[in-house]
Amino acid sequence: MGIGIAIMAMVSLGGLGEGITEQMEAFAGGGVHLVGMEAGASMDLSTIDQEKVRRIDRLPRVRHAEGFLTGYAQVGALPYFVVFGYRPRGQMIGDFQIVEGERLATSRQIIIGRVAADNLDKRVGETLRVFESTFRIVGIYETGVPFEDGGGVISLRAAQNLFGQPRKVSFLGIQVKDPLNAEEVIRQIERRFPSVSISRASEFSQDVVDLQMMQDATWAIALLALLVGSAGMTNTMVMSVFERTQEIGVLRALGWSRLRVVGMVLRESIALSLLGGAVGVATGVGMIGVINALPFFEGLAQATFSLGLFAQALFTALVLGALGGTYPAWRASHLEPVEALRYE
């Protein structure tokens, strides 16, 4: 059970981490080659002066650079409603595919994601209050990125007013003229604007400090759970060997070598561990499914489960089983037959 719980933690946290990374990559993608944010800042505190965005846009090797703002607000029953601020006539807003209604036009309008519309039970034509401002819902979009579909888009200016960030953006998306020269463009921008950190869109998640911290924390928690699970496994196997002292004495009396006894105990330990691992994988996936089904999580925490994660989880279970069974196996093999036979 200890191994199962540990593997469940590993799979669920790992799946969440992978999901968030995927979302970040999708969020940062959408037709841009490079993504910029404030150097060294966490995602929710990144601010870049809009003037810098304009200057980057004018660089010879840059086809187009555009900034956008993100922020969080509690809207209705949703504690984490992501608000995106884009230029209504910009290129990047085109990633938000309108499936109902029309595109954003003015600063008193909002388009919301399909998930947000369902969670808030809102339709086109209704209004939505964000902080002290009221917006008219003119359209519903779908992007396939959970935390985008769980939020809404207003004009950049409206977002800057809403969050008190005049002439600021959180991120910028850059299209370069020649993608093969992307690295050179990155160096050029970072040299000229040291306060801006640029990443390839596909590698954005790797350069985001708080994502890295989150992943490190995820693995630290999973590692802790695995250590606890391993200790539990060792304890279980030690108890098993203890209870089967006489049986092991019989095996030794019948001619089983120490090595064969070690093999038997290790095989049992690994089998138990793999079983726990399989249950842990299933439980981890199931638990994330339950969490995802909760309304306020639906547009936020979408886990992605890769075959690599499952393979990693089962391999970890196997290793834990082997490690956890090592001491009990050694102990079992060193029981003297005559003493073990007398044990009651």
Next chain:
Amino acid sequence: MPSEIIVETQDLVKVYSNGTKVRALDGVDMQIAKGEFVSVQGPSGSGKSTLLNMIGALDRPSKGKALVGGRDLAQVRDLDTFRARTVGFVFQLHNLIPTLTARENVEVPMVGHRGRGERRERAEELLRLVGLGHRMDHLPNQLSGGQRQRVAVARALANEPEIILADEPTGDLDTETGAEVVSLMQELNRELGSTFIVVTHDPSVARQADRILTMCDGKIVDEHRVGTPFEEDLAEFRRSGLGQAIIEGEAESLQQFDTQEERRVLQRLLEEGGR
């Protein structure tokens, strides 16, 4: 002894030190011929099981030698293979693995020595030999005490050992079932020619053997070929306190035993049996 000597001990001593020193074996010299059915009898604590453990290489002597098939066990490097191939054990409490079927229990000693198919075939053959061909797939808790002990005997024969060591094989069985198990061992002794060494505190079981070694306080105090029941009763009587008193003519000791008339009858018995 006409046959080859298969088991021999020379001044075998075993001392256990658990706080106080216990001299479980105090210089045991004995020989057992190949194909013999020998019982080792004596009261609890006489050293019978310790002697068996020495012969079966389950324990090491403090002094002296135990030789099996002419080999000094102290010189044998691979005792696991010795225990698997040269001796077979039958324990008092059968010690079957509870989660394995009768067939699987019999296969256990053969793991690592025979292939899977061969193990299965041999296990089935042995179970049929001991009369349990119809119980091969039963778990130990689905078998009677006598049946479990038969499985234990079959398991002991798995690797065709030269010697079967049985430690109180009937100790946990009723008289009738115990007699069946001993009868089975006798039959196997005759059919297969395996040497049987049976430790028991039950004289009726001991008398089923060809020869009886009697132990007391870690020594062999008597050794003889099994005679008629009367001869055995007489021998046992001689070893008893009353018998000793009559043999030695100790008038004072005699006083503590029964009536004058009974003592006269017993004395006559002794005379008839020949002192």
